[in-house]
Amino acid sequence: xxxxxxxxxxxxxxxxxxxxxxxxxxxxxxxxxxxxxxxxxxxxxxxxxxxxxxxxxxxxxxxxxxxxxxxxxxxxxxxxxxxxxxxxxxxxxxxxxxxxxxxxxxxxxxxxxxxxxxxxxxxxxxxxxxxxxxxxxxxxxxxxxxxxxxxx
Amino acid sequence: xxxxxxxxxxxxxxxxxxxxxxxxxxxxxxxxxxxxxxxxxxxxxxxxxxxxxxxxxxxxxxxxxxxxxxxxxxxxxxxxxxxxxxxxxxx
Numbered sequence: 211x212x213x214x215x216x217x218x219x220x221x222x223x224x225x226x227x228x229x230x231x232x233x234x235x236x237x238x239x240x241x242x243x244x245x246x247x248x249x250x251x252x253x254x255x256x257x258x259x260x261x262x263x264x265x266x267x268x269x270x271x272x273x274x275x276x277x278x279x280x281x282x283x284x285x286x287x288x289x290x291x292x293x294x295x296x297x298x299x300x301x302x303x304x305x306x307x308x309x310x311x312x313x314x315x316x317x318x319x320x321x322x323x324x325x326x327x328x329x330x331x332x333x334x335x336x337x338x339x340x341x342x343x344x345x346x347x348x349x350x351x352x353x354x355x356x357x358x359x360x361x362x
Numbered sequence: 363x364x365x366x367x368x369x370x371x372x373x374x375x376x377x378x379x380x381x382x383x384x385x386x387x388x389x390x391x392x393x394x395x396x397x398x399x400x401x402x403x404x405x406x407x408x409x410x411x412x413x414x415x416x417x418x419x420x421x422x423x424x425x426x427x428x429x430x431x432x433x434x435x436x437x438x439x440x441x442x443x444x445x446x447x448x449x450x451x452x453x
Contacts, residue, residue, distance in 0.1 A: 258370060258371065262370035262371075262401075262417075263417055265369060265370050265375065265415050265417050265418065266370070266374070266375065268375055268378070268434075268435040268436060269434045269435060269436035269437065270434065272436070274374055274375070276371060276373065276374045277371060278371050278372075278373065279373060301433075302416075303415070303416055303433030303434070304433055304434055313373075313374050315373045315374060317373060321373065321377075322377065325374065325377045325378050325381065326381060328378065329378050329381055329382065329436075332436055333436055333438060335436075
C-alpha cells in the first residue's frame, strides 16, 4: 500500500500554482516536511528538470519529479500534490500535469517496494481521477490505503 | 532475451518500466532478463530490446537493439502490445 510511504505532512490538495518550478518546489517542500528528504533534494529536482526536461511526466496528468538518492534522500517516500490548474512541464506526449508525486528513493531494497507501490496505486486510470477529486489530505491518504486492481 | 529500460536518474521511471516489462514477459512465458539504467550509463548494445521515452530515445548511443518508445509509463496495455511486437521481430 502506498499509504505506508507517505504521511499527512507530505500531502497538499488543490494548490493554486502557476509554474512547473513552483510545483516542483512545493513537492520538494512536502518531502522535507514529511521527513523524506533534505531541502537540498528540492534543488536537485529543479536541476534535473532543467537538465533532463520533463520525462518525469509519467502518464497524462501525472508528474513524478525526483533526483538521485545521494542528493538528500533520507527515507524512501513520496509527497502528493494536486493542483487547481494543470501545468505544462513540456512533455509533449503526456501533456500537462495536475497530480505531482514527489519521489524520494534511496536505491536500497525498500526503494523497489516503493516504486511497486506507486505502480500498483496508479496503474488503473480511474485512481488518478479519484485522487484528483479529493478535497482534503486525509481523503488522499485513505484512498492510498488500498491498491488498485491490475489492468495489465 | 535481454531487455533494458532507460530513464534520466535510473531510480524512478526506468525501474517502474522494468517491473511492468518483467510482469508482461512473465505472463507471456518469455524467458527474459530485464535491467534498468540511467541515460548516462545505459549500454543498449548489450541488449536485444531497449524501452525508453521519446526524449531519451534521441539521446541513446547508436545501437542494434530494437528501441521501443513508450511515453505513458502507466499504460501497461500499450507496453504489452509494443513488447510482444518486438518479440515477434526477434524470432
